[in-house]
Every structure is written in C-alpha cells, then in structure tokens.
Amino acid sequence: MSESHPHKTRTSVYEVAINFGDCDPAGIVFFPNFSKWMDAASLNYFVQCGIPVWRELVKTHGIVGTPLLEINTKFIKTATYGETIHIDTTITEWRAKTFTQRHIVRRGETVLCEGTEVRAFCMKDPDNADRIRAMPVPEFIKAACALSE
Amino acid sequence: MSESHPHKTRTSVYEVAINFGDCDPAGIVFFPNFSKWMDAASLNYFVQCGIPVWRELVKTHGIVGTPLLEINTKFIKTATYGETIHIDTTITEWRAKTFTQRHIVRRGETVLCEGTEVRAFCMKDPDNADRIRAMPVPEFIKAACALSE
C-alpha cells in the first residue's frame, strides 16, 4: 500500500428503490429513512468486502454489530417514491476502537444527502449479556476493506 | 423580552414507550428510531407552543412543514423495549430562513443521546407543486415559542 494513501479503503454502491410508504405527507422521503438506508449501506459495505454478516460473526468472533456513536448528515435535495437512488460508501478513518464511514446519497449525479457515521465494533459484555461493549477494530476487517494496489 | 435572554425559547417534553419492534437483532433501539422520535418531538414542540399542525397551517399560511437541512446526533447509551424515555426539546437559534432545534433524549436522568437539527419552514413552490421551498421563519411562530417573562 502506498504511503500517500495510508488508509485507502474500498467504495461500495448500494441501491434503494423509494417506496410510497417511505414518504411523508409533504410527499417527500421521511428523513429518518435516509439514516435507515445509510445503515443498510454500512452493513452492505462490509458484505461487499467479503465479511460475513453479524449473525455469523457473533459465532466466530463475538461481534454483534457496529453500533453508532455519532452521525452528521446534510440534506441537500428531496426525493420521492418511484425514484431509484444510490449510496456510495467508504471508510474515511480507522481509529483504535472506532471508525468513520462516509455515505453519499445520490439520484444519478445529483447529491441528495451526505452523511458521516462514527461506529464501533461491539461484542456482548461478558459481565452482562444485556449489554454490549466496544472492542478494538479487528485487523482482518481492516485488511478486507483495504483497497488492493 | 429581557435583553439578557434575547432568543430564549420554551422547552417541551415528549415521552416515548419503546416497543419490541423498535429494537434490532442486537436487542437495542435501531438508531434511526431516535431520529424518528426527535422528529416527533420537533413537531410536538410547536404544538405545545400553541401552533396548529402543518395540515392546518398549509391552509392558513401555506406552511407544509419544517424539513431538515442538517442533523448531528451523539449516541451515548443504548435503550431497549419496555423502557420509557423522554425527549427535552428547545430552539437554540433562529436565523433568517432556518432554525436550530436541540433534543436531549433521556431515560430518567440518564442521557441516551443528544441531537441538533437545522430546519427550515417550507411552502409549496408556486412554480412547481411537486417541489417545496424555504420561507422566512414566520414572526408569529417565533413569538409563540418565546419564553414568557
């Protein structure tokens, strides 16, 4: 991996066909649906990188998922039902126990919204099965997401 | 209104009983539901200030709602079904065509997440009924939200 792009990661594309029920009385997408679709794009990213879904990873690595610590989203244009949109997802930063994922939601070339998510890989708390706790980002996951040179 | 609190606004409290279906396979609230509940708290804020719902305002003032321009949310603790939570909402800034609403989501005194929303009052675009456009924040709305001295 080149020094100039020390943490360059892959990009995935996730497609969403907007439904009638995704829209509100103003006739536009009810905004939390964009968060829901970014969440789907987040998991899809890892699947596209060849990582099994959480249901499998919990058995092999104890990983239950990647809960959110923070989201920042800008809504630029509205969308409505009958339209198909795409979400371009990448990872912009790996830290010890967290990472930042970036999503660009677009209809063709028109950007509808942009969001960043800070997430942590989590496991069941060994002291309390009802709780979860952050764990270091597994190396095999970073490797799977790296852009091959 | 006193000079020392030039834009002081009311605070509303919105209650949510968390349901089984609001939670994900990790057993915790699926995070976009927090965004959904903040949206409900946002409209509830105006209703608590004595402002009619959008369905009525569209007839009297052409206002179709307050779409989001930006959200920033920090997720601090998880929550699960069977719990009741509260959202404290206030307006922290009025600008010419936008305003910032702040939500503190808590279970008792424990803060679960904090979010700010930048929103704009919008009307149907007179040139295209399928589109909406931002309008200056109506003075009667600012007055209704002001904390009485």
Next chain:
Amino acid sequence: MSESHPHKTRTSVYEVAINFGDCDPAGIVFFPNFSKWMDAASLNYFVQCGIPVWRELVKTHGIVGTPLLEINTKFIKTATYGETIHIDTTITEWRAKTFTQRHIVRRGETVLCEGTEVRAFCMKDPDNADRIRAMPVPEFIKAACALSE
C-alpha cells in the same frame, strides 16, 4: 372460573399519539403502522397482565416472543397525525400451541380498524440457535391473563 365464560381474559388499553412520519403522501396513517401498533398492544397486553417482557422470559422460561402465524385486519376509517388513538386488546382463544388476540383500534368511540392475530409462544430451537419453534402455551401465562372472578 364460571362455566359460562370458560376462557374469559382481561382487556388492555394501549394509547398511540400519531406522528407526522407515520403518515404517507395521502396524508393518512401508512397502514403497516396499524400492524406495528397492534404488535405493541399485543406485548403491552401481557405486560399489563403482570408478565415480564421477552428479554426476561428468555432467561427464566426460554420464551423469545410470540411470533405471528396469521393476521386479519379490516380498515374502516383513516387517521392522521396530531390525533391520539387507543387499542383495546383481548385474547379470544387459547389453543394447544397458539392463541388468538383481538385488537380494536379507535379514536374516541370511532372504530378505525379491527384485527385478529394468531400467535404462538416460541423458544430458540435447541438444535439450531438461528431458528425458533412453537411451544405449548405456558399455564402460568394463561392464568395471568384470566379475568379474575
């Protein structure tokens, strides 16, 4: 228990405040939300009868929930945001491994929709943790739901 009411059960009332985001571009409640609220009313029914939520019952009795086998719903009148509605829930029949729950959704005295759900108490499949299977309706649950004479 009297012979004339051999399976008489309690009735619970569940309240829902309809939100903007629960409604669709026609301005009315997006109908799957009625199913979602009936599901919440279903769990609320057992909680009102003094039964712990599934998260606790899975530890003490292995019960993971009451998945649906069948629903039948009639939609009579529409509802919209800003309205508060109530759901009256009761159990109309206990069978060996299933039971029927009935929900009346009303706005004041006006019935909006009526639904029956056939559900089964389920446990994790001991042979495959990814699957669940129906179990006989536990006697302590039937007793908790019975109308005291």
Next chain:
Amino acid sequence: MSESHPHKTRTSVYEVAINFGDCDPAGIVFFPNFSKWMDAASLNYFVQCGIPVWRELVKTHGIVGTPLLEINTKFIKTATYGETIHIDTTITEWRAKTFTQRHIVRRGETVLCEGTEVRAFCMKDPDNADRIRAMPVPEFIKAACALSE
C-alpha cells in the same frame, strides 16, 4: 380475452434485500415489514403494468392511491437480514369499487408468507380536502393489468 379466463391479470415480481434494521430482537423480520413490502409490491405491480405513480395520476385522474380495506396474511417461515426475497403479485378479483391483490413472498422456492389485500382506488373528497373516498375502478387500469392473449 378468452372466456375461460375472464379476469386473468398480469403477475409482477418485486425483490427485497432484507436489512439488519428490518429484524427484531428475535433476529427475524419484524412482521409489519412484510406488510410494508407487500404494499410496495402492490404499487410496483401497477407501475410494471405501465400505470404512472399516484403523484402523476392525481393530476391527470384525481387518483391519490389505493388504500387498504382489508388484509389477510399467513406467516409460514421466518426470514432474516442478508437474505434476498421475492414477492409475486397478481390481481385475483375486480369488483365495482374494490379489487383483491394477492402476494406470495418467497425466498427462492420457499414460501415465507402469503397475503391478500382488498383495496379501493381513491380520490380526494370534493367536499373535504382532508378526506378521501372510493371511486369506481378505472377501466384503463383494468385494461393495463389484463394479461394480453
């Protein structure tokens, strides 16, 4: 059209990729999502038959949508995230002001659930813009859905 199949209609196929957030704490699809997907399949059916979405039809024909009068759904097998499912949709009966749509939800050849929906084409009530009312099923819609011989 042949006499032996007096009301034979087309069949459409709708694809759904199940997301993490579509599943509940039992790890399976939260059942109202099946209703939501059948609703999407219902509109998709008409679009596949060449009929414009409601947003356009309201301008040309005053049609705001096809609200539900009744649903009957049988849940046969569960599904979970990471799986892709398909919904086969057809119209089994046209009546004066209502019609019945049938949906088979399957994962490959395995049927997960089956549902029928009774719906009505609706227009804004000319006497009250906040209400909608059923209208006769438009002939051009029946023609568009007919299976060509």
